[in-house]
Amino acid sequence: MNKAELIEALADKAGLQKKEAKKVLDAYMDIVTECMIRKEEISLIGFGTLTPRPQSSRMARNPKTGTPVMIQARTTVRFKPGKYLLEAINK
Structure with missing residues (x-):
């Protein structure tokens, strides 16, 4: 599964529009990246x-x-x- 497929699955599962699902996934990836940079x-x-x-x-x-x-x-x-x-x- 690639990012586009994950966005589509997230939108379907959560009842979101693809645009909203993309924002959620991007925010999650940003938060994870920031935590890893801080070694958390x-x-x-x-x-x-x-x-x-x-x-x-x-x-x-x-x-x-x-x-x-x-x-x-x-x-x-x-x-x-x-x-x-x-x-x-x-x-």
Whole structure:
């Protein structure tokens, strides 16, 4: 599912117009981005938790040439699914 399909599904499920659903989704993405920048965890009980996680720098190899490349330290995001989401997808 891409963003346009998600907007359409959100509009159908919530009884919104597509324009309103797009605003809601954009606002949600902005809030999540701001929280991750501030290194805050987002927890949606039953659905899952988004946690910013630091990764240290490390050596890797360029798959085309095989030459070693240094990957800089960065922050990534970990999603841990909640109990109800796991139960729903494993039925």
